[in-house]
Amino acid sequence: MSAYDAIEGGKSAARPETSGWLARAIHRNGAGYLFLAPWLIGFFCLTLGPALVSLYLSFTDFDLLTSPEFVGAQNYVRMVTADAKFAAAIRVTLVYVALSVPLKLAFALAIAMVLNRGMRALPAYRAIFYLPSLLGTSVAIAVLWRQLFAADGFVNSLLATVGIEGPSWISNPNYSLYTLVVLSVWQFGSPMIIFLAGLRQIPADMYEAASLDGASSRRQFLRITLPLLSPVIFFNVVIQTIEAFKAFTPAFIISGGSGGPINSTLFYTLYLYQEAFSYFRMGYASALAWVLVIIIAIFTAFSFLTTKYWVHYDD
Amino acid sequence: MTSTRIDRRRLLGTGLAVAGLPLLGARRALAQEGGNIRMMWWGGDERARRTNSAIDRFTAAHPEVSVEAESMGWDDYWARLATQVAGGNAPDFIQMDYRYMFEYARRGAIRPLDEFLGEELKISDFGDVNLDSCSVDGKLYGGNVGVNSFSVIFDSAAWQEAGVEAPSFGTTWDGFAEKCAAFTEGNVSSRVHATADGSVQEGLFEVWLRTRGKALYAPDGTLGYDAEDAGAWFAYWAEMRKAGSCVPADVQALYKNSPETAPLVSGRSVTDFAYSNQFASYQLLVPKELSVVGAPVLDGGEPGQYLKPSQMFSISSTSDEPEIAARMINFLIREPEGAKLLGLDRGVPASPEIREAIIPDLDETGRKVVELISNLSPQIGALPPAPPQGAGEINAVQIRIAQEVAFEAVSPEDGGARLVDEAAAILERA
Numbered sequence: 060m061s062a063y064d065a066i067e068g069g070k071s072a073a074r075p076e077t078s079g080w081l082a083r084a085i086h087r088n089g090a091g092y093l094f095l096a097p098w099l100i101g102f103f104c105l106t107l108g109p110a111l112v113s114l115y116l117s118f119t120d121f122d123l124l125t126s127p128e129f130v131g132a133q134n135y136v137r138m139v140t141a142d143a144k145f146a147a148a149i150r151v152t153l154v155y156v157a158l159s160v161p162l163k164l165a166f167a168l169a170i171a172m173v174l175n176r177g178m179r180a181l182p183a184y185r186a187i188f189y190l191p192s193l194l195g196t197s198v199a200i201a202v203l204w205r206q207l208f209a210a211d212g213f214v215n216s217l218l219a220t221v222g223i224e225g226p227s228w229i230s231n232p233n234y235s236l237y238t239l240v241v242l243s244v245w246q247f248g249s250p251m252i253i254f255l256a257g258l259r260q261i262p263a264d265m266y267e268a269a270s271l272d273g274a275s276s277r278r279q280f281l282r283i284t285l286p287l288l289s290p291v292i293f294f295n296v297v298i299q300t301i302e303a304f305k306a307f308t309p310a311f312i313i314s315g316g317s318g319g320p321i322n323s324t325l326f327y328t329l330y331l332y333q334e335a336f337s338y339f340r341m342g343y344a345s346a347l348a349w350v351l352v353i354i355i356a357i358f359t360a361f362s363f364l365t366t367k368y369w370v371h372y373d374d
Numbered sequence: 375m376t377s378t379r380i381d382r383r384r385l386l387g388t389g390l391a392v393a394g395l396p397l398l399g400a401r402r403a404l405a406q407e408g409g410n411i412r413m414m415w416w417g418g419d420e421r422a423r424r425t426n427s428a429i430d431r432f433t434a435a436h437p438e439v440s441v442e443a444e445s446m447g448w449d450d451y452w453a454r455l456a457t458q459v460a461g462g463n464a465p466d467f468i469q470m471d472y473r474y475m476f477e478y479a480r481r482g483a484i485r486p487l488d489e490f491l492g493e494e495l496k497i498s499d500f501g502d503v504n505l506d507s508c509s510v511d512g513k514l515y516g517g518n519v520g521v522n523s524f525s526v527i528f529d530s531a532a533w534q535e536a537g538v539e540a541p542s543f544g545t546t547w548d549g550f551a552e553k554c555a556a557f558t559e560g561n562v563s564s565r566v567h568a569t570a571d572g573s574v575q576e577g578l579f580e581v582w583l584r585t586r587g588k589a590l591y592a593p594d595g596t597l598g599y600d601a602e603d604a605g606a607w608f609a610y611w612a613e614m615r616k617a618g619s620c621v622p623a624d625v626q627a628l629y630k631n632s633p634e635t636a637p638l639v640s641g642r643s644v645t646d647f648a649y650s651n652q653f654a655s656y657q658l659l660v661p662k663e664l665s666v667v668g669a670p671v672l673d674g675g676e677p678g679q680y681l682k683p684s685q686m687f688s689i690s691s692t693s694d695e696p697e698i699a700a701r702m703i704n705f706l707i708r709e710p711e712g713a714k715l716l717g718l719d720r721g722v723p724a725s726p727e728i729r730e731a732i733i734p735d736l737d738e739t740g741r742k743v744v745e746l747i748s749n750l751s752p753q754i755g756a757l758p759p760a761p762p763q764g765a766g767e768i769n770a771v772q773i774r775i776a777q778e779v780a781f782e783a784v785s786p787e788d789g790g791a792r793l794v795d796e797a798a799a800i801l802e803r804a
Contacts, residue, residue, distance in 0.1 A: 123460040124481040210625060211640075230627035232781055315630030316449050317770065320623075320777045336453035338767050 117346035122339045134346035145347070147322045148330035151236060155326065156303040159243040164295055167247040171254035172284075185252065192248030200242070201312030205229055208238045229313055232323035239309050239324060250295040257291030258284070289370040297362050304355050307332070327351055408438030409695040411702060415444075415469035416451035418655070421719050428715035432705050439698055441467075448631075459483045459690075466693035467702060470516050470686045472507075473761050478688070479510040485691040486513040487700065494700035497708050500724040507683045507757050516686025517703040520721020522651040523668070523679050523750055524577040530665045532644035536560035536568075541645065543668050543749055547582065547610065550670040554619035557644070568619045569645035570637040571626035573611035573776040576769045578647050578669060581679055582607060584755060585672035595762035597797050605790025608779045612786045623780035633659055650743050651684050651721045657739045666742055668750050677755035681747070684721035722747045764804030768797045 085092070092099070117134055119127035138145050174184055194200050207213045210227035218225040228234045261284065269279050285292075307328040310318065318325030318333070331351070335344035415425060422445045429441045444465070446454065452474065458464050459478075468484060478484045487495060497505070497517055508516040526541055533540035538556045545553070554568035561568070572578045580590045589598035614620040621637045629635050633655040638646035648656060653666050668679055687703040689696050705712040710731040713723055718740045723729050733744060772793060779789040 122481075123456045124478070124483050209628065227624040227628065231624045232627075232777070232783075315635070317630070317773070319774060320627040321774055321781065321783065336456070337449070337770075338764075339456055 113345040113348060116342050117349050119342040119345075121341040121345075123341055124339070127342060130342070134343045135350070137343070138346065138350065144322065144325070144330060148318075148325045148327045151318075151323065151325050152304065152327040155236060155240060155243075155306065156300060158237075159240045159303050160296065160299045162240065163244045163247050163299060164250055164292070166244050167250040167295070168254050168288075168292075170247065171251045171258055174251075174255055175258040185255070188251060189248035192246045198308060198312055201309045204238065204242050204309065205313050230320055232319075232321045235313070235320065235323045239306075239313065242309050243303065243306070250299060253291055253295055254288070257288050261287045286371045290372055293362070293366055293370045297359055300358055300362070301355055304351065304358070409698050410440045410442065411467055411695060411699055412442045412465040413444070413467035413702075414446075414451070414455065414465040416448045417445055417469075417719075418447075420655070420658070421445070424716050424719050428706055428712045431711060431715060432702055435705075436698075436701075439702075441702070462692065464690040464692055466690055466695055466699045468688045468690055469519075470688040472683055472686075473765055475508070475515055475686065475688070476510055476760050477763060479513075479515045482691055484515050484688040485693070485696060486515060487517065487689065487703075488514050490697070490700040494697055495704050495708075497704070497725065499727060503757065504683065504724045508686050510760075516683075516688040517707050518683045518724045519685045519687060519707055519716070520651060520683075520718065520723055521681040521747065522649045522684040522721040523681055523747065523754075524581050525648060525650045525653065525666050525746060526645060526669055527638065527648055527653060527656050527664055527666050528645040529638070529660070529662045531662055532566075533557065540665065541667055541670070543753070545667075545670050546673050547585075547670045548673075551610070551614060551617075551619065554614060554645075555617050558618045565642060567621045567637075567643045569614070569621075570629070570643045570647060571611055571615065571620045571623070571776075571780060572647050573608055573780065574626065574629065574773045575647045576772055577649060579607055579772065580758070581669040582610075583678075584680075584758070585670075585675035585678035587676050589758050591759055591761055591765065593759040595759075596801065597794060599794070601787075601791040601794040603790070604793045605787040608776065608786035608789045611776070612779060615780060623777065623782075626780060627777055649682075649684065650746055651718065653743050653746075654718065654739050666746050668746070668753050671753060677753045679750055679753045680755055680757050681750075682757075683724075718743055762801060762804065764800040767800050767804075771796045771800070 116127055118129060118131060120130050120133075121127035170188055174181060174188070178184065191200075208228035209215075210230070212228075214228065215225035226234060228238050265283050265287075266279055269283060274282070305328060306326055310324045310326040310329050311332070314320075314324045314329075316329070316333070316337075318329050327347070328351070331344050331347040334340045334347060413429070415421070417425075425445070426443060429443055433439055433441055451469075455464070455468065464483065468478075470478065470484065475484075491514065492498065495517060500518060504518055504521070505514060508514055508518050528540055530540050536557045537560045538553055541550055541553060550569075557568035576590070583589055583599050583603060586603065588603055592598045611620065615622065620626075621642050625637055625640075625642050628640070629637065633639055633648070633652055636646050636648070636656070637643040638656065639659045646656070647669070650666065653664070657664050671678060687706065689699045689703070693699055706716060707713060707723065708725055708728065710728060713725075713728045714732055714735055717732065718736070722744055723732060729744070733741070736744065775784070775789045775793045775796075778784045778792075779786050784792065
């Protein structure tokens with residue numbers, strides 16, 4: 060019995076007919092809306108409202124201290140015509156997304172397949188592998204990362220034991236972005252859990268039948284695992300791509316907020332933050348935020364459009 | 375009695391002491407003095423410790439006043455302050471920086487303090503130059519907490535071991551380069567260099583420009599140097615890098631504008647550059663004894679340095695209790711009791727009387743900083759014109775281009791041209 064039935068059931072029949080769809084809707088689903096209220100209020104006041112205000116601000120020149128001044132599409136025009144830093148931020152972010160998402164998903168899938176072989180103490184392993192994802196976006200991990208990849212850091216100490224003198228990874232523009240990619244791949248926990256759940260849905264007798272027919276394990280992976288897992292892969296690709304576009308903390312901490320050296324870690328969100336909170340161009344920063352929304356929407360829509368070519372649904 | 379409006383907020387703010395008073399007339403007099411002050415500053419643990427103990431002393435002497443104090447790092451500070459000002463809940467008592475003072479004052483976010491002069495704020499002995507440096511368009515907007523100047527910090531024992539005389543007051547730029555080259559020759563460790571890479575340091579660049587008769591910014595808010603000056607600056611440091619005198623690019627790139635990340639502190643150089651009020655922080659982080667002198671000079675050049683108001687205390691224009699905030703400013707910068715607790719952490723006090731009062735209590739590190747400020751006199755020039763809007767962004771551009779030159783992505787000459795172009799574009803936009 061649903062909450063609606065429990066509360067409203069039996070009473071509604073006795074009520075006189077009310078006119079108007081709103082009154083009827085409230086009458087019929089009032090309790091439901093009441094239960095939804097905390098979320099609804101939060102959504103309208105704390106998410107949708109500010110989002111709409113930021114849409115307005117994106118057409119203004121606003122420095123926080125004086126009132127916003129309407130400038131039309133100037134912010135958007137500037138972005139695509141006269142802002143080299145915007146171009147740099149887009150480039151860095153795309154490289155980061157293009158590298159970190161496939162690597163992270165491949166790694167997550169590999170670990171999930173190992174864990175799916177039916178090992179003892181699986182929950183313990185699962186928890187251990189998931190741990191980095193819980194810690195991953197925290198400031199502490201970014202600080203740890205800075206220590207690992209510094210000139211005198213752990214990574215170089217390891218390399219030194221085999222006689223290689225490593226560079227200062229995080230402060231060298233040729234490598235700094237890749238240390239952030241590695242950090243992202245290390246946080247493979249949440250896609251791994253989802254992959255693991257997906258793998259368990261694949262009936263074991265399919266593999267048995269395939270082995271009886273003499274299919275190699277590579278062939279089994281390509282012909283059984285990947286197709287049957289494709290809805291889960293699709294889900295992970297979408298979620299991780301959005302996450303990667305939104306990444307902020309690691310670059311902020313590792314570059315000290317500068318996106319340096321030489322803009323090599325200037326994530327889009329970091330550039331947005333700088334414009335907003337270092338240079339107080341709230342109008343421009345709002346425009347940047349909306350462009351990011353559009354970019355993510357395009358990537359997501361594109362992923363959905365491709366599904367008919369590679370995602371197999373059972374039903 | 376009916377004409378006396380009982381303000382509930384004030385009543386709450388003054389607390390039980392007021393509530394317990396038998397006479398209403400007396401309440402009125404006290405309520406005017408009592409109140410709650412919100413105070414915000416940027417800085418590290420040491421500053422928080424000193425400031426909190428000074429606040430405690432102030433509230434002990436004025437039990438009717440309560441102070442809510444908050445401190446954070448430099449970057450967070452400006453984001454939070456701007457947000458609070460925009461949201462209409464600015465703190466009453468604001469720690470202000472020379473660069474931001476103009477922006478906040480001209481937008482009406484902080485209030486002029488002239489009406490408190492001689493009353494709550496007795497700082498006339500700071501001198502006209504000092505008071506002018508805290509003024510915008512002829513009005514005083516902040517009480518100067520201390521002056522500082524750009525300086526060279528070094529481990530003198532390390533220089534001695536290398537058999538080279540350490541930099542001193544009056545060392546020229548060429549002389550500095552020669553000393554560093556000599557250090558490199560006498561040096562045994564390839565990891566340790568004579569000096570940090572100064573090309574990213576705006577303060578040092580400014581001194582260098584001023585010795586050449588230029589400046590970061592002209593009085594009309596345009597750029598005070600040209601591509602050739604900037605190119606020569608980057609070229610000077612490119613030479614230093616080539617000679618091994620300064621740290622390589624990837625070591626300097628670890629520096630994030632804080633003592634903890636400086637090459638001197640991580641043991642990669644024996645010399646570094648910083649504002650003089652940071653000297654104590656460097657000394658705390660380095661086990662060896664450090665010395666501090668002025669920045670290099672130019673033979674026959676202009677005096678490059680100036681006494682910068684390192685920080686000031688300002689009052690929000692929306693504060694309900696500006697008199698109390700003004701009295702608190704006075705306590706912290708002009709009364710020995712408060713000023714002694716703050717020490718030199720925010721710079722050397724501007725008042726000669728306060729300076730005298732502080733000196734006996736100073737440790738060795740503090741004495742070196744006071745000595746530096748006195749010894750600098752011959753190298754002190756006029757206060758530079760106010761930095762224009764966008765100056766902070768240009769500082770970030772200088773750091774980026776200095777890195778591009780250091781990593782050899784562009785030549786020093788092109789770097790100079792690029793800096794001037796981008797800076798001009800930023801100034802035009804601001």
